[in-house]
Amino acid sequence: MNANAKSERTRLSAEDWEEAALRLIAEQGVGAVAVEALARQLGVTKGSFYWHFRTREALVQASLERWELYGxxxxxxxxxxxxxxxxxxxxxxxxxxxxxxxxxxxxxxxxxxxxxxxxxxxxxxxxxxxxxxxxxxxxxxxxxxxxxxxxxxxxxxxxxxxxxxxxxxxxxxxxxxxxxxxxxxxxxxxxx
Amino acid sequence: MNANAKSERTRLSAEDWEEAALRLIAEQGVGAVAVEALARQLGVTKGSFYWHFRTREALVQASLERWELYGxxxxxxxxxxxxxxxxxxxxxxxxxxxxxxxxxxxxxxxxxxxxxxxxxxxxxxxxxxxxxxxxxxxxxxxxxxxxxxxxxxxxxxxxxxxxxxxxxxxxxxxxxxxxxxxxxxxxxxxxx
DNA sequence: CCTCAAACATACGCTCGAGTATGGATTTTG
DNA sequence: CAAAATCCATACTCGAGCGTATGTTTGAGG
Known part of the structure; x- marks a missing residue:
């Protein structure tokens, strides 16, 4: 369906972060949603994240809204x-x-x-x-x-x-x- | 039954810390059990805590066992x-x-x-x-x-x-x- | 192929909370 | 009452995680 965890897509979008966050939420809970951990999992660094989102809170918010909407x-x-x-x-x-x-x-x-x-x-x-x-x-x-x-x-x-x-x-x-x-x-x- | 939150007993015991931790758990969850926060609530400092318990984990453990036993x-x-x-x-x-x-x-x-x-x-x-x-x-x-x-x-x-x-x-x-x-x-x- | 904006890397500062070191105060006890 | 054990304060270190600042790569359109 889309890029997997490690290094298939070269560039990421906000949606990729949101879906990765949802996976993490499902496996380890909301508290486990950490920026640098997610970045490692996606094969990039924080620099990428803070281009797509203003803050960690914004990612959580977007992920939850995405889940409520499509899930x-x-x-x-x-x-x-x-x-x-x-x-x-x-x-x-x-x-x-x-x-x-x-x-x-x-x-x-x-x-x-x-x-x-x-x-x-x-x-x-x-x-x-x-x-x-x-x-x-x-x-x-x-x-x-x-x-x-x-x-x-x-x-x-x-x-x-x-x-x-x-x-x-x-x-x-x-x-x-x-x-x-x-x-x-x-x-x-x-x-x- | 015993000393209340603020400054009635002059010295504390391990049990006092455990009960305070249980109150905090009931109100704000396990994640809210922080050493310095509890110390302020009991009117002392960390120095007291680390005499009674080796670590924060030990307090949580003792509190849970206490709850399972008496509660x-x-x-x-x-x-x-x-x-x-x-x-x-x-x-x-x-x-x-x-x-x-x-x-x-x-x-x-x-x-x-x-x-x-x-x-x-x-x-x-x-x-x-x-x-x-x-x-x-x-x-x-x-x-x-x-x-x-x-x-x-x-x-x-x-x-x-x-x-x-x-x-x-x-x-x-x-x-x-x-x-x-x-x-x-x-x-x-x-x-x- | 050149350019410019999107996407990312690197290196920093800042805060919060756990844990340590050490000395002072307060009981307890011989 | 002196000494020893108990209890607590103060002042640190250290790592984790968020956020920022600034430079570097990538790729799509002119």
């Missing part, structure tokens, strides 16, 4: 294409469960919720997703008041699972056990 | 005193929901799960709590395989709620709405 839509639009509302939620659960890769950034940002640049982004993204769940539950036939709470509960379970499994690696779970867990979630949280 | 037992022992297993879980949910203060440290540590000193502590604590939930569900009459998954789901919901509400402050929820949410959790996650 979402896919799954939601796929789910919205499913005609029967009652099939949507189980399908959503299963797909999210088997594509944990794109959630690496989200999991990393969860650990930086107090960061002033991260907070508003995560507030917007989480809010949107919960509202999506909310309408999905209502369209599946659940009364509004209950649907809202169920959406909150579902999303909390998602967030908690990310934390416990992704970062902590707990519980040590096999592939089959995981599938059983997902089905248990579906049976418990989605009305028949 | 738990209360709620669990209270719940275990309830005779009827079917009443335990709803009671647990309600008490946990209305005593969010002692969970500040846990919520802060969730944001530092990648920290090498935090990881093992959180793994142990979370594992213990999930096993407690597991047996509670089994004693309430749930089949073992289902009970384990339900325990995972419940604890994930707890963790996720901490993150979304505590740190992010989302969703903006009133006291009454919160109670309704807790009852919804009980109705959804606990078998009749």
């Amino acid at each position: 979402e839509r896919e799954i939601i639009s796929q789910i919205e294409a499913i005609p029967d509302p009652r099939v949507r939620l189980p399908e959503l659960f299963r797909r999210v469960a088997h594509e944990l890769q794109p959630h690496r950034v989200y999991a990393a940002l969860l650990k930086a919720l107090d960061h002033p640049q991260v907070t508003p982004v995560m507030a917007r993204v989480s809010q949107r997703r919960m509202e999506f769940l909310n309408t999905a539950y209502r369209e599946a036939g659940m009364p509004p008041a209950e649907a809202l709470n169920r959406a909150r509960l579902t999303y909390a379970a998602y967030v908690g699972f990310l934390q416990l499994n992704f970062t902590l690696g707990l519980p040590r779970i096999t592939h089959e056990e995981f599938d059983a867990y997902v089905e248990h979630m579906i049976a418990t949280l989605i009305p028949a | 738990e037992r209360e709620i669990i022992s209270q719940i275990e005193a309830i005779p009827d297993p079917r009443v335990r879980l709803p009671e647990l949910f309600r008490r946990v929901a209305h005593e969010l203060q002692p969970h500040r440290v846990y919520a802060a540590l969730l944001k530092a799960l990648d920290h090498p000193q935090v990881t093992p502590v959180m793994a142990r604590v979370s594992q213990r709590r999930m096993e407690f939930l597991n047996t509670a569900y089994r004693e309430a009459g749930m089949p073992p395989a289902e009970a384990l998954n339900r325990a995972r789901l419940t604890y994930a919901a707890y963790v996720g709620f901490l993150q979304l509400n505590f740190t992010l402050g989302l969703p903006r929820i009133t006291h009454e709405e919160f109670d309704a949410y807790v009852e919804h959790m009980i109705a959804t996650l606990i078998p009749a």
Whole structure:
């Protein structure tokens, strides 16, 4: 798709820095985004960075905005294409469960919720997703008041699972056990 | 119970430093534990600190061990005193929901799960709590395989709620709405 | 091929926080 | 009360990381 880590492209653009920063965020968190470290990883020096960005803060900001803008839509639009509302939620659960890769950034940002640049982004993204769940539950036939709470509960379970499994690696779970867990979630949280 | 923040005790002990560190962790996270900042808060200088601890890492370690050791037992022992297993879980949910203060440290540590000193502590604590939930569900009459998954789901919901509400402050929820949410959790996650 | 702006390198200054060295003050104890 | 142990202050070093200043390369258009 584009240049890899080391010395394929001769000149870099601001977008290259932003994507590299996002990779670093996904792997080591927001705090690990250091200018000189990124420069080494891209095969250049600070001199390059400070041409593209005014400050380190600006890079983080641009990366987060980029993530919020381009890193979402896919799954939601796929789910919205499913005609029967009652099939949507189980399908959503299963797909999210088997594509944990794109959630690496989200999991990393969860650990930086107090960061002033991260907070508003995560507030917007989480809010949107919960509202999506909310309408999905209502369209599946659940009364509004209950649907809202169920959406909150579902999303909390998602967030908690990310934390416990992704970062902590707990519980040590096999592939089959995981599938059983997902089905248990579906049976418990989605009305028949 | 003991000396407060500023200048009541003339001499300090290692425990004083550990408790001060835990307060700081609860309020600003593990990353905010800085030696000189803590010293100012306690009304002394670094010279004092490095008599009690060999390094900053040692303080963090001691604080975490202290938290793991003394900071738990209360709620669990209270719940275990309830005779009827079917009443335990709803009671647990309600008490946990209305005593969010002692969970500040846990919520802060969730944001530092990648920290090498935090990881093992959180793994142990979370594992213990999930096993407690597991047996509670089994004693309430749930089949073992289902009970384990339900325990995972419940604890994930707890963790996720901490993150979304505590740190992010989302969703903006009133006291009454919160109670309704807790009852919804009980109705959804606990078998009749 | 020449030029000029974009893209990068090099070398610096600055701040912040951890850790050390050493001496002074304050208890505790024989 | 003297001495020894405990507790703390002051004054440093040192490395990491951000940002700046200024010179150097590269490549696309005239």
